[in-house]
Amino acid sequence: MADQIMETILLQHGPTPVQWRRSARARRISLRIDPRAGGVVVTLPARAIEAAGRALVHNHAGWIGERLSRLPQPIAFVEGADVPLGGDWFRIRHWPEGGATRVDQGCLLVGGTPPALAQNVSDFMQDEARRRLGAAAVRKARNAGLCVRKVVVKDTRTRWGSCTADGALMFCWRLVMAPLLVQDYVVAHEVAHLRHMNHGAQFWALVEELTPHREAGTEWLATRGGSLMRIG
Incomplete structure (x- = not known):
């Protein structure tokens, strides 16, 4: 197995994305939920056999399904989406003539072209994180x-x-x-x-x-x- 491999495994709740990782630092096989991917990350020590990792996944299929079912729906950076900033929620509004992205009266006003909207929101969030x-x-x-x-x-x-x-x-x-x-x-x-x-x-x-x-x-x-x- 390579250091990192992605695949989809069919568990009792349905198809599940699984990322396999090899780690020289890992002492035991571990499993965790990856909220971003909506799947599972399995970390294997360098000498562990892949079959043991697969057994761990299948033995915990019920737990995996329950945890994944509790994940909130993903929110994309698109026009009309509500996104949090500092715990408050703001609605994304495309504002082509608005210049730099800014917060105004409960909205996140985003300038630029429509195809650049998601990247502009991401850039704004990262700039705010760096500043704050x-x-x-x-x-x-x-x-x-x-x-x-x-x-x-x-x-x-x-x-x-x-x-x-x-x-x-x-x-x-x-x-x-x-x-x-x-x-x-x-x-x-x-x-x-x-x-x-x-x-x-x-x-x-x-x-x-x-x-x-x-x-x-x-x-x-x-x-x-x-x-x-x-x-x-």
């Missing part, structure tokens, strides 16, 4: 006597954020669609890693100094975070 999350990270770091070297946004599948030892922070741009308290928690989490590159007691103590939203943010991401992967 970056400013929040710098502010929290300054309050804690820390320094952020740079902030980047990416379209990650499994991480909302990360921090490198040299002070670079990364956030999933989709986080900008989540409620503000969720953004506040994730930013605090990554800023705390500037001092503590672990999840020990001192790390969590600093997180709670930086935000009052640890519990609410964690719960929202666990129960509703996957919905953000269905947008765009």
Whole structure:
């Protein structure tokens, strides 16, 4: 098996997209739901046999079907669609003469040509994520006597954020669609890693100094975070 393979497997609830991954770091076969693809990701250790992974999928077919049935319908960046920004919802409206994409009276006004609408919305969301999350990270770091070297946004599948030892922070741009308290928690989490590159007691103590939203943010991401992967 190659490092990554996509296929569709027929389970009891219907055809299911499955992505197979080989990982030298994996110690056991694992299975997780991929909200963006509406399917499953199976990770195999380097020496694991493919048949064991297939058995895992079929043995958990009921669980997979139940979890996939709970995924919200995907939302495309198209004219008339309602999309979240900071937890509030805005209707996408194509506004050819409107110039740069902007929020106005409950709408997201998007300029440019119709074929470019989806990309323009995506670009706007990523720019907003970079601006909002970056400013929040710098502010929290300054309050804690820390320094952020740079902030980047990416379209990650499994991480909302990360921090490198040299002070670079990364956030999933989709986080900008989540409620503000969720953004506040994730930013605090990554800023705390500037001092503590672990999840020990001192790390969590600093997180709670930086935000009052640890519990609410964690719960929202666990129960509703996957919905953000269905947008765009």
